[in-house]
Amino acid sequence: MDVLLVEVPHSSASEKRVAMPPLGLAYIAAMLEQRGHRVEILDLNLGKAKLEQRIAEAELVGVSSYTQNYPYALAVLEAAKEQGKLVAIGGIHATFRYEEVLRHGFNFAVRGEGELAFAELVSRLEKGKDVRSVKGIAYLSEGKAKSNGVWRVRDLDALPLPARHLLNLKAYALPGAIATSRGCAYSCVYCSSRAMSGKLRMRTPESVAREVEHLRSLGLSSFFIIDPNFAYDRKRALRICSLVSRLGMRWYAELRLDHVDEKLIEAMASAGCEVVRFGIESGSQEVVDAIKKEIALERLLDVVRKFVREGITPVCGFMIGHPWDTRESVEATIRLAEEVRSLGGEATFAVQTPYPDTYLFRHASELGLKLRSCNWWEYHHLNPVIETSHFSQNDLRTLLFDALARLYKVEVPNVAPPGEAPAMLRVLPGVERRSFRSIALEKEAVG
Numbered sequence: 001m002d003v004l005l006v007e008v009p010h011s012s013a014s015e016k017r018v019a020m021p022p023l024g025l026a027y028i029a030a031m032l033e034q035r036g037h038r039v040e041i042l043d044l045n046l047g048k049a050k051l052e053q054r055i056a057e058a059e060l061v062g063v064s065s066y067t068q069n070y071p072y073a074l075a076v077l078e079a080a081k082e083q084g085k086l087v088a089i090g091g092i093h094a095t096f097r098y099e100e101v102l103r104h105g106f107n108f109a110v111r112g113e114g115e116l117a118f119a120e121l122v123s124r125l126e127k128g129k130d131v132r133s134v135k136g137i138a139y140l141s142e143g144k145a146k147s148n149g150v151w152r153v154r155d156l157d158a159l160p161l162p163a164r165h166l167l168n169l170k171a172y173a174l175p176g177a178i179a180t181s182r183g184c185a186y187s188c189v190y191c192s193s194r195a196m197s198g199k200l201r202m203r204t205p206e207s208v209a210r211e212v213e214h215l216r217s218l219g220l221s222s223f224f225i226i227d228p229n230f231a232y233d234r235k236r237a238l239r240i241c242s243l244v245s246r247l248g249m250r251w252y253a254e255l256r257l258d259h260v261d262e263k264l265i266e267a268m269a270s271a272g273c274e275v276v277r278f279g280i281e282s283g284s285q286e287v288v289d290a291i292k293k294e295i296a297l298e299r300l301l302d303v304v305r306k307f308v309r310e311g312i313t314p315v316c317g318f319m320i321g322h323p324w325d326t327r328e329s330v331e332a333t334i335r336l337a338e339e340v341r342s343l344g345g346e347a348t349f350a351v352q353t354p355y356p357d358t359y360l361f362r363h364a365s366e367l368g369l370k371l372r373s374c375n376w377w378e379y380h381h382l383n384p385v386i387e388t389s390h391f392s393q394n395d396l397r398t399l400l401f402d403a404l405a406r407l408y409k410v411e412v413p414n415v416a417p418p419g420e421a422p423a424m425l426r427v428l429p430g431v432e433r434r435s436f437r438s439i440a441l442e443k444e445a446v447g
């Protein structure tokens with residue numbers, strides 16, 4: 001079958017170049033090719049040219065979407081429906097909101113990890129067979145949404161490597177996105193990873209090193225580990241460091257504060273790691289406990305010092321607007337972020353955003369959260385869509401800008417129209433939104 005896979009645009013306000021290739025679609029494509037299907041990947045972040053023509057050449061269209069850019073997926077649906085094509089949607093938003101996407105007209109929602117579910121769906125469609133029993137898909141039957149559950153891949157090492165030959169890697173600022181594990185062992189109340197990918201499954205260090213070697217053979221000089229927590233298994237992380245240290249590549253990874261120690265930091269540094277990101281989320285231990293982050297803040301500054309000493313830039317992510325946040329806890333958060341920066345680390349700020357199926361979203365009213373917008377487009381961490389029992393939407397916006405202004409020592413004109421925060425940020429002179437990716441990009445630029 002001829003399948004077109006479409007990645008819809010990401011709204012990364014301040015990035016001049018598209019950050020990363022759609023790894024999820026590259027995995028889906030590899031499995032389809034293994035089953036003998038012809039596949040194309042169209043990443044609309046690289047331009048919208050030829051969408052209609054590519055749809056015309058395909059028998060089935062598959063769309064990938066997060067919550068925030070779901071409105072774009074509807075535009076692709078419309079374009080495909082105009083040509084009478086079957087359209088499936090997969091990814092995090094379709095997994096949680098399958099009834100919504102089916103009501104909007106998608107023929108199939110593929111829930112969870114799509115490699116096997118979608119390949120099975122395509123093979124049966126090709127043979128004209130009944131697809132209603134395919135695990136991991138949802139569809140409408142007599143107007144009712146029917147779901148066959150969520151499919152997750154048990155043995156990640158058994159998956160074919162992502163089909164990067166279908167991607168124009170040169171077009172991406174950080175082309176070397178790689179996943180060494182899926183899922184998470186923790187249940188932070190605001191995070192979708194656990195809800196989306198379930199329990200943690202890890203690849204063997206040898207299979208990870210083989211993929212990094214493959215990236216190098218493609219001419220890449222760096223890779224970006226997208227796992228929520230690269231070092232959950234310390235022994236595995238040390239083994240990966242020793243295997244990739246021979247390849248002379250730069251790399252970036254996300255970690256948890258409770259899974260790092262001196263030996264691991266040294267091993268990561270000598271293996272070429274240059275930037276790491278920690279989700280710290282608050283400067284108040286009480287709030288950190290309430291959001292079920294399970295880390296001890298008292299360790300942070302020492303860990304930051306150790307990373308900086310080893311030449312790795314630690315980026316700490318903070319959020320304001322947690323249900324338990326007060327002016328005092330927000331103040332503590334800004335103070336801690338300033339301390340991190342004073343030690344040579346970096347800090348990023350976002351506003352708490354309850355994404356579908358997270359604990360926060362499911363328990364919003366008990367937690368005193370009022371959802372002030374159901375326009376998914378506004379769900380992008382820089383624009384408050386909630387009111388808490390302590391702060392109004394506008395309070396949260398002001399707190400966010402004040403935090404950014406204090407951190408970056410600039411004046412903040414409070415002119416933010418509702419929903420337009422990314423555009424607003426462009427008026428903050430000199431405050432390019434510092435993010436894990438933009439800091440990694442700086443390293444790339446230095447080379």
Ligand code: B12
Pocket residue numbers: 005007009010011012019020021022023024025027028061062063064065066067068069088089090091092093110112113114115118179190191192193226227228355356379380381382437
């Ligand atoms: C890499 C990444 C990014 C990259 C995306 C690059 C890209 N082109 O894919 C960038 C940096 C651009 C990004 C940006 C943002 N991100 Co982000 N991102 C991630 C991250 C870390 C990894 C995603 C990934 O590659 N996973 C690995 C691949 C293999 O899995 P996958 O993409 O999910 O694909 C699988 C399935 O979903 C499914 N599937 C996916 N697409 C399709 C399509 C079809 C047809 C089928 C059948 C199946 C299918 O099958 C795939 C293979 O198993 C996740 C956290 C995580 N660990 O998952 C957060 C995550 C997805 N991001 C998140 C958010 C909130 C954002 C931002 C809104 C944050 C912000 N304000 O800046 C932005 C904006 C994005 C936007 N929508 O505009 C949330 C999403 C929550 C939600 N409900 O939408 C997550 C879950 C983080 C979190 N913990 O909450 N992000």
